[in-house]
Amino acid sequence: MRYLPHxxxxxxxxxxxxxxxxxxxxxxxxxxxxxxxxPLDLPPNAGEMEVERQLGAxxxxxxxxxxxxxxxxxxxxxxHVPATVDHLIQRSEFLTSYxxxxxxxxxxxxxxxxxxxxxVALLTGMEVANASMYDGSTGCGEAVLMAHxxxxxxxxxxxxxxxxxxxxxxxxLCNLSEEPVEALAADPDGxxxxxxxxxxxxxxxxxxxxxxxxxxxxxxxxxxxAHEKGALLxxxxxxxxxxxxxxxxxxxxxxxxxxxxxxxxVGLNFGGPYVGLFxxxxxxxxxxxxxVCGETxxxxxxxxxxLTLSTREQHIRREKATSNICTNSGLCALAFTIHLSLxxxxxxxxxxxxxxxxxxxxxxxxxxxxxxxxxxxxFFNEFTIRVPGKGADVxxxxxxxxxxxxxxxxxxSPDEKALDDxxxxxxxxxxxDEDRAAYAAxxxxxxx
Amino acid sequence: xxxxxxxxxxSAQGGGTTDHPTFTGNxxxxxxxxxxxxxxxxxxxxxxxxxxGNVENRLGDLERQSIGLPGLSEPEVMRHxxxxxxxxxxxxxxxxxLGSCTMKxxxxxxxxxxxxxxxGDVHPLQPQSTVQGALELMHTLAAWLLEMTGMAGVALSxxxxxxxxxxxxxxxxxxxLAKGDARSVVLVPESAHGTNPATxxxxxxxxxxxxxxxxxxxxxxxxREVLGPDVAGIMLTNxxxxxxxxxxxxxxxxxxxxxGAYFYCDGANFNAIVGKARPGxxxxxxxxxxxxxxxxxxxxxxxxxxGPVVFSEALATHAPVPYVIQTGETYSLVESxxxxxxxxxHPFGRQTAFHGQMGMFVRALSYMMSHGSDGMxxxxxxxxxxxxYIRAGLRDVMTQPFGDQVxxxxxxxxxxxxxxxxxxxxxxxxxxxxxxxxxxTMYFPLVVHGAMLIEPTESESKxxxxxxxxxxxxLTRAAGEGDTERFTGAPYHAPMARLDETRAARQxxxxxxxxxxxxxxx
Numbered sequence: 021m022r023y024l025p026h027x028x029x030x031x032x033x034x035x036x037x038x039x040x041x042x043x044x045x046x047x048x049x050x051x052x053x054x055x056x057x058x059p060l061d062l063p064p065n066a067g068e069m070e071v072e073r074q075l076g077a078x079x080x081x082x083x084x085x086x087x088x089x090x091x092x093x094x095x096x097x098x099x100h101v102p103a104t105v106d107h108l109i110q111r112s113e114f115l116t117s118y119x120x121x122x123x124x125x126x127x128x129x130x131x132x133x134x135x136x137x138x139x140v141a142l143l144t145g146m147e148v149a150n151a152s153m154y155d156g157s158t159g160c161g162e163a164v165l166m167a168h169x170x171x172x173x174x175x176x177x178x179x180x181x182x183x184x185x186x187x188x189x190x191x192x193l194c195n196l197s198e199e200p201v202e203a204l205a206a207d208p209d210g211x212x213x214x215x216x217x218x219x220x221x222x223x224x225x226x227x228x229x230x231x232x233x234x235x236x237x238x239x240x241x242x243x244x245x246a247h248e249k250g251a252l253l254x255x256x257x258x259x260x261x262x263x264x265x266x267x268x269x270x271x272x273x274x275x276x277x278x279x280x281x282x283x284x285x286v287g288l289n290f291g292g293p294y295v296g297l298f299x300x301x302x303x304x305x306x307x308x309x310x311x312v313c314g315e316t317x318x319x320x321x322x323x324x325x326x327l328t329l330s331t332r333e334q335h336i337r338r339e340k341a342t343s344n345i346c347t348n349s350g351l352c353a354l355a356f357t358i359h360l361s362l363x364x365x366x367x368x369x370x371x372x373x374x375x376x377x378x379x380x381x382x383x384x385x386x387x388x389x390x391x392x393x394x395x396x397x398x399f400f401n402e403f404t405i406r407v408p409g410k411g412a413d414v415x416x417x418x419x420x421x422x423x424x425x426x427x428x429x430x431x432x433s434p435d436e437k438a439l440d441d442x443x444x445x446x447x448x449x450x451x452x453d454e455d456r457a458a459y460a461a462x463x464x465x466x467x468x
Numbered sequence: 469x470x471x472x473x474x475x476x477x478x479s480a481q482g483g484g485t486t487d488h489p490t491f492t493g494n495x496x497x498x499x500x501x502x503x504x505x506x507x508x509x510x511x512x513x514x515x516x517x518x519x520x521g522n523v524e525n526r527l528g529d530l531e532r533q534s535i536g537l538p539g540l541s542e543p544e545v546m547r548h549x550x551x552x553x554x555x556x557x558x559x560x561x562x563x564x565x566l567g568s569c570t571m572k573x574x575x576x577x578x579x580x581x582x583x584x585x586x587x588g589d590v591h592p593l594q595p596q597s598t599v600q601g602a603l604e605l606m607h608t609l610a611a612w613l614l615e616m617t618g619m620a621g622v623a624l625s626x627x628x629x630x631x632x633x634x635x636x637x638x639x640x641x642x643x644x645l646a647k648g649d650a651r652s653v654v655l656v657p658e659s660a661h662g663t664n665p666a667t668x669x670x671x672x673x674x675x676x677x678x679x680x681x682x683x684x685x686x687x688x689x690x691x692r693e694v695l696g697p698d699v700a701g702i703m704l705t706n707x708x709x710x711x712x713x714x715x716x717x718x719x720x721x722x723x724x725x726x727x728g729a730y731f732y733c734d735g736a737n738f739n740a741i742v743g744k745a746r747p748g749x750x751x752x753x754x755x756x757x758x759x760x761x762x763x764x765x766x767x768x769x770x771x772x773x774x775g776p777v778v779f780s781e782a783l784a785t786h787a788p789v790p791y792v793i794q795t796g797e798t799y800s801l802v803e804s805x806x807x808x809x810x811x812x813x814h815p816f817g818r819q820t821a822f823h824g825q826m827g828m829f830v831r832a833l834s835y836m837m838s839h840g841s842d843g844m845x846x847x848x849x850x851x852x853x854x855x856x857y858i859r860a861g862l863r864d865v866m867t868q869p870f871g872d873q874v875x876x877x878x879x880x881x882x883x884x885x886x887x888x889x890x891x892x893x894x895x896x897x898x899x900x901x902x903x904x905x906x907x908x909t910m911y912f913p914l915v916v917h918g919a920m921l922i923e924p925t926e927s928e929s930k931x932x933x934x935x936x937x938x939x940x941x942x943l944t945r946a947a948g949e950g951d952t953e954r955f956t957g958a959p960y961h962a963p964m965a966r967l968d969e970t971r972a973a974r975q976x977x978x979x980x981x982x983x984x985x986x987x988x989x990x
Contacts, residue, residue, distance in 0.1 A: 023573055038857060076584065125963070126556055148978045151770070188818040289582075313978070314972040314976050319968075328969065330973070364510060365510040365534065377521035
């Protein structure tokens with residue numbers, strides 16, 4: 021077995037140094053009647069070629085985003101990632117290190133986390149950020165729990181534009197801890213009055229912009245209304261590239277911003293691992309969940325970085341911790357911060373403009389088809405169309421023609437029959453003029 | 469002095485002096501590196517992008533004017549991160565014996581497999597007809613996990629170990645609520661990882677401690693004493709955080725079940741027993757598995773992890789969505805609670821958007837297929853062998869809190885051997901850094917004073933272990949002989965001297981700001 025260094029002679033010599041006769045003597049504490057004597061009913065060890073053959077065959081049964089005109093979004097987006105990013109994150113010193121518990125030999129990880137936190141704060145327009153969460157949806161759940169702690173109130177109000185799976189994550193957490201949630205109905209038309217749902221019991225109001233249908237919301241009046249009632253505004257961003265074009269939630273009064281950072285550096289990965297961004301106000305840092313990196317000095321007075329504020333965390337506070345979180349999404353945070361340092365403000369703003377322009381061009385091309393209506397007059401790189409017939413059938417028919425044309429809204433909200441004819445379509449910098457033309461032509465054929 | 473013909477000295481004579489500060493603060497391969505924000509600027513970019521198309525903007529009057537993010541050219545980015553990387557220790561460079569963290573070899577085949585476009589470049593919401601191979605991979609991984617653990621059901625979606633703990637305990641809560649039997653207390657041994665009590669509390673449970681007996685394990689009597697009709701379940705790590713197999717685990721499970729409670733096993737240390745014992749046979753109702761520990765997906769500086777949970781027959785129906793089902797040759801996802809109810813299941817809800825850490829699933833399955841049934845068993849045996857070899861090599865110079873007894877995959881020492889030496893566990897760990905080793909887990913588990921928990925894993929050769937043992941013997945001797953400065957000022961040779969953690973916590977600086985003074989060279 022290529023990963024195991026010992027020879028049988030080594031094992032024998034080691035057993036003898038330990039003072040036992042056989043390896044089974046070291047497993048004697050396992051009760052005899054539950055000890056496994058027969059091997060597990062699984063295949064035996066396999067060489068690299070064999071593993072590549074088997075996994076390669078599975079991989080070949082999938083359609084990669086790069087291989088077709090691709091317009092699927094809803095919380096995960098196909099973007100181009102520079103080659104430098106994947107090269108750097110595969111350096112041994114980043115890939116195969118642990119949580120930086122020994123800061124003297126972990127400054128590489130700690131410095132990039134400090135830089136990552138700064139970038140996230142700048143992007144979201146907030147004062148501080150943590151060292152990342154598992155993903156945007158779990159970050160959203162943690163933000164609601166943080167709002168409970170800060171306000172000592174329990175009710176969360178969720179906008180109908182919130183990604184339905186994010187809503188489900190919050191709902192699951194709150195159901196289990198028996199806290200009330202008021203989830204407003206799906207809002208593809210942008211008509212909900214969320215301000216009316218905020219009252220004196222409201223801990224937080226959760227609003228996504230651009231929302232799951234693509235619509236852009238001005239958060240300023242919502243923040244003002246929430247603050248007036250003593251509630252917090254949690255802003256959710258599932259397409260972080262949008263903050264290269266749009267006013268950040270921090271400038272519109274958000275108290276906590278949670279975002280999915282997957283679009284920058286991480287890739288699609290069939291849903292994970294991704295990287296959750298979590299930012300808030302300086303005054304709330306002691307109630308913030310997750311790992312945090314801070315600046316300090318070493319014994320010689322030289323600037324360095326350490327994990328800090330650990331008195332919030334489970335390994336110190338146990339059942340009184342702010343959250344049970346132990347890991348962050350370190351390597352994905354590294355991919356994010358490398359890609360963003362390549363882009364810089366100039367690159368990110370240009371990337372955002374390209375995304376927007378491509379989406380506008382696509383929306384125009386699709387809505388030129390008879391029977392197709394645009395539901396979202398404002399949008400960034402994703403919008404919703406209404407099609408005649410069932411959206412799910414249209415998506416499948418497009419897939420048969422080699423076009424991955426978006427997500428049918430009813431896939432995310434199977435209980436909302438009114439969404440059956442809606443398709444959420446995303447366009448990014450990877451789409452060419454030919455891709456858009458192919459989509460429009462295929463949709464026209466499918467609908468005719 | 470010998471020289472070549474051009475007058476260049478070729479012998480080492482005269483070199484090798486140590487305390488010779490440089491003008492730059494650099495130390496040869498160790499190069500000082502400023503923050504991104506001190507080297508980049510907002511007009512520069514390392515990505516060439518085309519001109520955006522000319523369209524009328526539909527951003528709804530919420531356009532952004534500036535961000536303040538610096539950019540760097542590609543060579544500058546490369547250099548920045550390579551220099552940072554050179555300040556990190558890594559398992560690829562040497563033994564990383566963090567107890568309970570399981571830093572084993574990360575095979576690059578697994579990285580290669582995860583990057584196949586069919587896995588790395590597919591979207592979670594693509595039509596399911598276009599991702600049949602991805603669903604097959606998830607289904608296959610689930611089947612391997614069930615066979616290894618002897619359990620009935622599995623939830624793949626939890627994003628990390630603690631997320632898996634929540635998943636397991638949520639299923640327990642759902643099962644009891646479904647029976648109309650709401651309970652309020654969870655039993656947790658004092659030696660447990662901090663995530664256990666934190667998880668129980670986050671589900672609204674209060675935590676009742678179970679003391680350990682003198683040999684470091686939990687006794688069935690101690691469990692019976694605290695069991696009652698208010699107890700929802702027990703969270704027990706096995707092998708436990710002292711590196712010991714809970715030898716009365718079956719009796720404990722029986723007692724828990726008799727009281728109408730469930731047995732949550734923290735599977736952080738499952739790597740010690742793969743192919744040797746199955747949690748399902750031990751009476752476990754649910755257990756999370758850290759794919760980044762047992763199945764070697766890289767730790768990546770603190771994540772991403774992946775924490776699938778396996779369930780007994782009694783709890784499997786409450787596993788969260790999504791999950792994969794197979795009908796004939798076709799795989800499909802059950803993505804909503806409504807659909808799961810139609811499928812006859814009773815999930816407690818959803819824990820994350822999408823389907824879990826697919827990238828980690830691929831890596832873990834690649835590890836499993838590479839090892840196979842025989843290799844995984846051998847890996848567990850070698851991990852246990854290596855920990856006991858370290859124990860045998862150090863038992864006469866270091867002290868074990870529960871006496872010298874056989875351990876599993878990790879061996880626990882306390883600081884009794886450092887008594888009156890003026891050296892603490894922390895100092896000892898920092899001196900190990902100077903010797904080129906990553907220290908072991910320190911001060912955990914909390915039940916042992918000055919704990920040092922060493923987990924070598926199966927990846928270390930005998931030669932590597934011999935060197936590690938010899939160095940620790942040298943250090944214990946130095947501590948005993950009063951060479952305290954070697955410890956109290958350590959590390960002397962790391963990229964940084966000891967860092968002031970108190971200052972970081974009291975005056976938190978969590979980000980760079982433009983008015984911060986740039987770091988002057990040392």
